[in-house]
Amino acid sequence: MSVAAPQTSAPSPAVPLYRERLTPSVPVWIVAAVTGAIFGVILVPISVVAAVVVAIAMAIAVCVALAVTSPLVEVTGEHVAVGRARIEPELLGAPETLDADGWAETMSTGFEPLAYHCTRGWLREGVRVPVLDDEDPTTAWVISSRRPEQLALAVLAARERA
Numbered sequence: 001m002s003v004a005a006p007q008t009s010a011p012s013p014a015v016p017l018y019r020e021r022l023t024p025s026v027p028v029w030i031v032a033a034v035t036g037a038i039f040g041v042i043l044v045p046i047s048v049v050a051a052v053v054v055a056i057a058m059a060i061a062v063c064v065a066l067a068v069t070s071p072l073v074e075v076t077g078e079h080v081a082v083g084r085a086r087i088e089p090e091l092l093g094a095p096e097t098l099d100a101d102g103w104a105e106t107m108s109t110g111f112e113p114l115a116y117h118c119t120r121g122w123l124r125e126g127v128r129v130p131v132l133d134d135e136d137p138t139t140a141w142v143i144s145s146r147r148p149e150q151l152a153l154a155v156l157a158a159r160e161r162a
Contacts, residue, residue, distance in 0.1 A: 022145075097151075103125050115139050125146070
């Protein structure tokens, strides 16, 4: 009796190769909660109880708003998606990882007005991926990331699948 070796197939193109939500850093969460709580201070002359309730509710509301509006970066075999923007991997060139110095230059003297930017002030690294489509006026995608090397590798892997 022989046992057949399990067949391994390539992962589905829809399975994420990379996924990251660009949520704020801890200091930003603290500032957001304090900013929301400040709304309660307005009500202290009227009612301390109302002030505390409003402060807690607004701190939670501001933090929820930050979480909900944090964009998702996702790379699959079918697309690279950043927030609501999507592009096919075959339309992208080789990604360039940007360390803190490269990121600072890209965001200042090397800023590309025609590039698609999804950047967050609390992240100091990212990836720049040139757009190869001649019909697309966008020159590149510049994306903030906590793990730029992994994002660049995922984009490369998606390009190879295409």
